[in-house]
Amino acid sequence: MTGLITPPSGAAHARISGIGAYRPRRVVPNSELVEAIDSSDEWIQERSGIKTRHFAGDGESVIDMSEFATRDALAMAGIEAGEVDAVILATVTHPYQTPAAAPALADRMGMGKPAAFDISAACAGYCHGISLASDMVRGGSARNVAVVGVERLSDFTSRTDRGTAFIFGDGAGAAIVTASDTAGIGPTVWGSEGDKWDVIAQNESWIDVHEQKLDWPTIGMQGQRVFRWAVWSMAPVAQRALEVAGVTVDQLDAFIPHQANVRIIDAMCKQLKMPDHVAVARDIVDSANTSAASVPLATERMLREGAAPRGGLALQIGFGAGLSYAAQVITLP
Ligand code: UT7
Secondary structure (H helix, E strand, O other): OOOOOOOOOOOOEEEEEEEEEEOOOEEEEHHHOOHHHOOOHHHHHHHHOOOEEEEOOOOOOHHHHHHHHHHHHHHHHOOOHHHOOEEEEEOOOOOOOOOOHHHHHHHHOOOOOOEEEEEOOHHHHHHHHHHHHHHHHHHOOOOOEEEEEEEEHHHHOOOOOOOOOOOEOEEEEEEEEEEEOOOOEOOOEEEEOHHHOOOEEEOOOHHHHHHOOOOOOOEEEOHHHHHHHHHHHHHHHHHHHHHHHOOOHHHOOEEEEOOOOHHHHHHHHHHOOOOOOOEEOOOHHHHOEOHHHHHHHHHHHHHHOOOOOOOOEEEEEEEEOOOEEEEEEEEOO
16 A cells, blocks of 8 residues: 655745854965965966965864854854754865764754755855755755855865965855745756866875875866856856846845956956946955855855845855856845
8 A cells, every 4th residue: 555655845935044154363375375386476366366365274174164154154043053953064175085074063063963964066065055955944854954165175285286276275154044934045056067077176086095105185277277167157157047036137236156266256247247236255365265165255254344235135156176056046144
């Protein structure tokens, strides 16, 4: 005999109710990095917009950084740690193949026994997490979801690679996704282009490192290829995220793209015909490219500095290794 399964039922809508950030104390200016890559502060600023980045301190783990960011996000949301039903942690720099960082974060924060797992979608990880969390809240598998984007990229960056040494930084950002009476997270436009798997990648597999006694692996990037892809392919994805949300570019208060390069951000604004009144995130200047952490770090900063209004509409998009991307319109917490 076949029984009928009770269908899942959740909230009508979801929204981001809190955001938090953690920037490591150590600030590293371009001048500290240029000698090893025969570069200059001027070149780095002109080609990428970056002036400084933060590097995590000795022993400061992705879990430590996540904890600070998540505590701030919970405080803004007005939610206790014990009310979190699920933790989604996006990272590519947790140094354990297994287990995931999320269960340890949940335990550290006294969340009880929530569902907790990591996702690997590089610089698009946080926007993937927001999409999953929104679906979970609306599907009924969680009421409150903590979404964390965190990286300690300084561990996986070669200080002598001219193409990446100045690009990456460390940090953590977190959001709390909760039930809402109105839609606070629009439909996600996302995808991947695995034929370009090699353009941003760890240079050696762990197996090869072990068996061939190779040096510690770092993340390599074919900068020009990624740059062209980001400029030409990501503006249409952002445009589709607006369309599926039923929002026009004029209605936006903020544009929060992945912080990869100021020139990419400027080119996307031009293609999207971003009006002057829309605040555009440029956290990259001080924080560099923090991969999964870049969108929540930039969001927290815009709200803290008053560049974007609480309750305003923002278009966010993450893109990077995979190649993977995800974009959605959100209501700012
Ligand atoms: O987070 C995931 C997504 N990531 C991205 O979206 C990053 C996308 N890529 C980029 O942001 C840029 O490609 C970089 C900022 C990484 C590099 O800028 P670029 O304008 O693409 O530089 P390039 O590699 O085309 O090199 C231009 C010139 C070359 O010299 P010649 O051949 O024109 O004489 C390079 O040798 O600059 C030289 N160069 C450097 N000079 C000083 C390359 N790297 C450096 C350097 N310092 N670090």
